[in-house]
Amino acid sequence: xxxxxxxxxxxxxxLVRIDAAVHGLRNIDLFAKMExxxxxxxVKDRAAWNMVRHRLAGAAERAETVVELSSGNTAKALxxxxxxxxxxxxxxxxxxxxxxxxDLLLLLGAQIDELPGQSECLDPTDTDDPxxxxxxxxxxxxxxxxHTDQYFNDLNVEAHVRGTGPExxxxxxxxxxxxxxxxxxxxxxxxxxxxxxxxxxxxxxxVGLVAxxxxxxxxxxxxxxxxEVGLFDPDVYDTIEAVSSDEAIDGLLTLVRRCxxxxxxxxxxxxxxxxxxxxxxDAGLTGRRTAVFIVCDRVESYMxxxxxxxxxxxxxxxxxxSVRTLTAEDLAATRTIGVSDAQEWIAKENPLVVDxxxxxxxxALHIDRSINIVDDLFAEMLxxxxxxxxxxxxxxxxxxxxxxxxxxALLTRMGHPDVRSLAxxxxxxxxxxxxxxxx
Amino acid sequence: MAPKLQPRVDGDLGSxxxxxxxxxxxxxxxxxxxxxVLPDQLARNVQGFRDVYQARHLGGxxxxxHKANRSRALIRALAATEAGIDVASLAELQHALGAxxxxxxxxxxxxxSREFLWLAARAGVIVNADSTTELTELAxxxxxxxxxxxxxMARLSGFASTGTxxxxxASRFGVPAARLATLWETLEKxxxxxxxxGVAYHLDTVGLPEKAVALxxxxxxxxEAQQRGLRPRAIDIGGGFGVSYLDDGRxxxxxxxxxxxxxxxxxxxxxxxxxxxxxxxxxxxxxGTLSVYPAHRTTSGPAYLDRLLGTESAAQRRALGTLxxxxxxxxxxxPGRALLDQCGAVLMRVEDVRDDLVRVAGNSAxxxxxxxxxxxxxxxxxxxxxxxxxxxxxxxxxxxxxxADLLTRRQVYLPARxxxxxxxxxxxxxxxxxDFSAGNALMQPTARTVAxxxxxxxxxxxxxxxxxxxxxxxxxx
Ligand SMILES: Cc1ncc(COP(=O)(O)O)c(C=O)c1O
Ligand SMILES: Cc1ncc(COP(=O)(O)O)c(C=O)c1O
Numbered sequence: 076x077x078x079x080x081x082x083x084x085x086x087x088x089x090l091v092r093i094d095a096a097v098h099g100l101r102n103i104d105l106f107a108k109m110e111x112x113x114x115x116x117x118v119k120d121r122a123a124w125n126m127v128r129h130r131l132a133g134a135a136e137r138a139e140t141v142v143e144l145s146s147g148n149t150a151k152a153l154x155x156x157x158x159x160x161x162x163x164x165x166x167x168x169x170x171x172x173x174x175x176x177x178d179l180l181l182l183l184g185a186q187i188d189e190l191p192g193q194s195e196c197l198d199p200t201d202t203d204d205p206x207x208x209x210x211x212x213x214x215x216x217x218x219x220x221x222h223t224d225q226y227f228n229d230l231n232v233e234a235h236v237r238g239t240g241p242e243x244x245x246x247x248x249x250x251x252x253x254x255x256x257x258x259x260x261x262x263x264x265x266x267x268x269x270x271x272x273x274x275x276x277x278x279x280x281x282v283g284l285v286a287x288x289x290x291x292x293x294x295x296x297x298x299x300x301x302x303e304v305g306l307f308d309p310d311v312y313d314t315i316e317a318v319s320s321d322e323a324i325d326g327l328l329t330l331v332r333r334c335x336x337x338x339x340x341x342x343x344x345x346x347x348x349x350x351x352x353x354x355x356x357d358a359g360l361t362g363r364r365t366a367v368f369i370v371c372d373r374v375e376s377y378m379x380x381x382x383x384x385x386x387x388x389x390x391x392x393x394x395x396x397s398v399r400t401l402t403a404e405d406l407a408a409t410r411t412i413g414v415s416d417a418q419e420w421i422a423k424e425n426p427l428v429v430d431x432x433x434x435x436x437x438x439a440l441h442i443d444r445s446i447n448i449v450d451d452l453f454a455e456m457l458x459x460x461x462x463x464x465x466x467x468x469x470x471x472x473x474x475x476x477x478x479x480x481x482x483x484a485l486l487t488r489m490g491h492p493d494v495r496s497l498a499x500x501x502x503x504x505x506x507x508x509x510x511x512x513x514x
Numbered sequence: 515m516a517p518k519l520q521p522r523v524d525g526d527l528g529s530x531x532x533x534x535x536x537x538x539x540x541x542x543x544x545x546x547x548x549x550x551v552l553p554d555q556l557a558r559n560v561q562g563f564r565d566v567y568q569a570r571h572l573g574g575x576x577x578x579x580h581k582a583n584r585s586r587a588l589i590r591a592l593a594a595t596e597a598g599i600d601v602a603s604l605a606e607l608q609h610a611l612g613a614x615x616x617x618x619x620x621x622x623x624x625x626x627s628r629e630f631l632w633l634a635a636r637a638g639v640i641v642n643a644d645s646t647t648e649l650t651e652l653a654x655x656x657x658x659x660x661x662x663x664x665x666x667m668a669r670l671s672g673f674a675s676t677g678t679x680x681x682x683x684a685s686r687f688g689v690p691a692a693r694l695a696t697l698w699e700t701l702e703k704x705x706x707x708x709x710x711x712g713v714a715y716h717l718d719t720v721g722l723p724e725k726a727v728a729l730x731x732x733x734x735x736x737x738e739a740q741q742r743g744l745r746p747r748a749i750d751i752g753g754g755f756g757v758s759y760l761d762d763g764r765x766x767x768x769x770x771x772x773x774x775x776x777x778x779x780x781x782x783x784x785x786x787x788x789x790x791x792x793x794x795x796x797x798x799x800x801x802g803t804l805s806v807y808p809a810h811r812t813t814s815g816p817a818y819l820d821r822l823l824g825t826e827s828a829a830q831r832r833a834l835g836t837l838x839x840x841x842x843x844x845x846x847x848x849p850g851r852a853l854l855d856q857c858g859a860v861l862m863r864v865e866d867v868r869d870d871l872v873r874v875a876g877n878s879a880x881x882x883x884x885x886x887x888x889x890x891x892x893x894x895x896x897x898x899x900x901x902x903x904x905x906x907x908x909x910x911x912x913x914x915x916x917x918a919d920l921l922t923r924r925q926v927y928l929p930a931r932x933x934x935x936x937x938x939x940x941x942x943x944x945x946x947x948x949d950f951s952a953g954n955a956l957m958q959p960t961a962r963t964v965a966x967x968x969x970x971x972x973x974x975x976x977x978x979x980x981x982x983x984x985x986x987x988x989x990x991x
Binding site for chain 2: 170190302473474505
């Protein structure tokens, strides 16, 4: 297929059946609306494009900056679109909590502003919170901003009234599904789709999913936060249910491992929330029913999130040459050397002095003629074997002599005959009045 | 009824609450309101911070921020530990000197008057300079009176972040990190008057990323100082480690949810006159920000310090605590609130109970819950047998005869309806909530303070002023 602009590729995403052997529902056909196929990677491409496309020309004339309060997919899509039109993009957020998205936004040339945390010593008369102040700044007319205001902007809903909703009906041969399940962030996608489905068939059941309170699923709100969303109208949903990040990850794993769908956490949450909801009805059904949920975005951006919550998924077997495998005997065999003996040894035998501290600290002050290999890097080097010959004596130093002792033990175990660790480390060296230099 | 917010109570504070007869006795003798401080707990809290240092092999001082409480007993008990003290006024400095702190253990912080600078310099305590002008003034005093060199930290502010722009509330304090050159020049010029120990910051925020940016900024400033030939050795990262006031995070979540519901009119109010604590209803959408202290925190006090030290520097890709250690720097901290966790309570007698309004002998300046936005229930200590077991949601009115004098605008939850003569105990209030702004409006009495310590299953107490760490039993001990 040929397009003139990548923005023409937005929308028109497929509706894909989830294998009944996976979801286990007997009377319900479950379909995923594959929003992860949008060109910038998520359902938010639709909203972002719809909110700015009529305003880009004017913004370019006035040299405005596109701005949005977003730390996720909306920011990503807007950054791309702004870049295509030569406009700067600024993302304002309380916290950039997903490092991959942060890096991607920086890569796209976005400016990211993280708002300050709450005051520790509260001044309750100060009602002027940073978010409200920022909101006023970017919303002021003539202030140099094109503020897309996704939580309050009807064009966000309209993107789905025109696109997502009708596409679902068309793909179900002109029928609305019996159940529609979606995660709620700005409420734009769920509200827009629900409106179209209901107009078609008032009997549709709409399930909104939010995160459990004090839990975190990137992209969606928790049960209290949804009330801060201007587009959120509780009457749109027949029911609002909470999903935990644990459930979202379970769902994500099912989708990526068994369904060939590389969904992110909210896709997983929508799947898990849908199956949980539908399972309760399934047994009591007599005829066939259809359900649709949204897969909002892709898994690749959430590796740190997954690693933090499910480290077991990424576990690597321990490597052999690692300080973690040292035994008490290995450690007992370490040779340590005090400051004055070390000075003598250096003068006499000229051992290689390896300073394991950070380059930053090494640069400020170090033992003369020592070389700097920061411990992380040294650990990497040792995985491959001894990094220096056996006839080369080595003195390892670190701040207090603890890390150097374990690396000395490891090198000894690896067969090096003369590695020593500076007892008490560079701190003992300094406190003994021995010379430290800055090159 | 309003959902509960039960305070977290540990150790001595817990057993104090179990000693109803003792509590009634001291209030009968000394009047309501009455402050109780627990000096022994303070020493344990110092150890909690020290444990974090030890696990990371770091050295440096734990300076208690005196401003969080004026009790003499607490300060004198602290002097018996290894901790130092951060004094922010002339009177606090005098107080610290009188309590027996050695000169290495006193750090003068904040903007200082001439008199404060003079006494600090004369006594020889560490001065944490708030600006270059103050540094010059200090040097002038040292030179004029031929005083010995004063050990000096320089407070910085306005640190720049890398990668994302981590915003922070503008601070009125400290030398702007972008203008370090002037600082170095001033330090070099006054080398005979001041000995430069290192740089400092204190940020009034619960936000860890902001503090990480500041600490990283300090590391860079130290590097710059080294390049200029100065030999600084310590970084002072101020206070702001926080306290978790509530026992159960779910209660906090439930309460904030209910408040949202109340603001939207979906349930009856749970605050006086439907006060929203910063939230408001605009056409069915909640706007504004909840402006109260986060009463339940998963990471506070020493654990917060540990978290900060474990945070990776954006530029060096290495934990900030490891960078400090690598660089051989000492780390100083100035915790106020966090060191006073579980160190005291305010007792108030119930005067009158009418419908859902309970009037107590004390007011909102005696226990500054509202002023500091700390929301938690008091503990009811009945005078005799409890009045029943029906829980009650009540508002607490003070003794100032002002419509606004509510101890908290939150409806509090009590396990039973109180009766006149019962006590309400506001626990864990030693940090800022006890006497920070007590006055004597209407000539109402201000609270006296007693120091209490556990002693063989019972309690010993004395007036705050009478407390000294010595017990008289040292010879047998
Ligand atoms: C990953 C992800 N999932 C779900 C959503 C929710 O979509 P909506 O904002 O339309 O409610 C978002 C939107 O921010 C998102 O980024
Ligand atoms: C310079 C300085 N250090 C330390 C503190 C203590 O802060 P906290 O009680 O939050 O630990 C303060 C409080 O205002 C301060 O201004």
